[in-house]
Amino acid sequence: MKIIILGIALLFSGFPLHAQTSPYFPEKGQWQSKSPSEVNLDQDTLQRAVEFALNNEYSGAKDLRRAILKGFEREPFHEILGPTKKRGGPAGLIVKDGFIVAKWGDPERVDMTFSVTKSYLSTIAGLAYDKGLIDDVNSKLDNYVWDGSFAGAHNSQIEWQHLLNQSSDWSGELFSIKDWADRPPREGGLDDWQRRVLNPPGTAMEYNDVRVNLLAYSLLHTWRTPLPQVLKKHVMDPIGASTTWRWFGYDHAWVNIDGIKMQSVTGGGHSGGGVFVSTLDQARFGLLFTRDGKWENQQVISSKWIDMATESSPAHQSYGYMWWINKGPRKWSEVDDESIFYAAGFGGNFVVVDQKNDLLIVTRWLEPNKIGQLVSIVKEAL
Secondary structure, three states: HHHHHHHHHHHHOOOOOOOOOOOOOOOOOOOOOOEEEEEOHHHHHHHHHHHHHHHHHHHOOOOHHHHHHHHHOOOOOOOOOOOOOOOOOOOOOOEEEEEEEEOOOOOEEEEHHHHHHHHHHHHHHHHHHHHHOOOOOEEEHHHHHHOOOOOOOOOOHOOOHHHHOOOOOOOEEEOEEHHHOOOOOOOOHHHHHHHHOOOOOOOOOOOOOOHHHHHHHHHHHHHHHHHHHHHHHHHHHOOOOOOOOOOEEEEEEEEEEOOOEEEOOOOOEOOOEEEEEEEHHHHHHHHHOOOOEEEEOEOOOHHHHHHHHOOOOOOEEEEEEOOOOOHHOOOOOOOOOOOOOOEEOOEEEEEEEEEOOOEEEHHHHHHEHHHHHHHHHHHHOO
């Protein structure tokens, strides 16, 4: 009698009789699909998004070695230093409430992901922060890396946050690549670039892979373990990723840590290397951030770190800790939602996270200037 009375009371109080269904997470080796209508999305609009992605393929060569050399030909001394791989055609997934609701191309194919790697690297820094290996993002790097990389009046002022938001203006040479030779300004020449006036750390954002690779190098010294092993143990295994992904560095980028030779990986692929991953595994990584760092019952990466990583940096409103944010000068004109954040890489690789709607878009080999339109079409389906 008490159970019946309780049930009636709950019914009239407005509370459901059954506990709310837990969020869905894909099992390892499996990923459930649902029709758009099952998750309250418009099927015709989603189909239009798929067709848009297929019809706007990245125009660069499928031989990515050629595409890289052409794309960065203005950089002095630029050469391929790490592995590359010929790419496939357009591929992508749209995930709503954890379920695949649309897909195109070959989502199991492993491809280079270029600067999306930076968001993986940011996650390695976040794990170090969560575990207390990094005391504070305001800590200076010369307390962690003692080999002289952060010596001198300028470099000694660089903090973790400056490498993470690409505002360090670090000056030097790493693995035989000079910082000023990486994405130099349009104006001037070698003499001007070498003799430039350095910006105080934290005041000016400059996209520069040498300094990103310096972050990877610094994290290697901090973890004292190869970063691909850190990513595998603490992220990719917990989220059920396959065994097909890889993370490469330059062929000559080997470092002695505690008497053991370890490769320092890259944060991108514009000289080769970086994360090579399937669209499905990339989507698992994206879903982890869509769900605020939690996978089933495990907090893989703290929500505090995700908030920090996706907050506008003082030097660039559109950039956080190696995640782009849909606000400021890089805001998509087609999308008003400023809560969206995303990873972006050369050749049209994107991982777009919409936490408010439990919505994820992963797309490969899309013309980069079309991503705002694609996201806008998907948002129309909500």
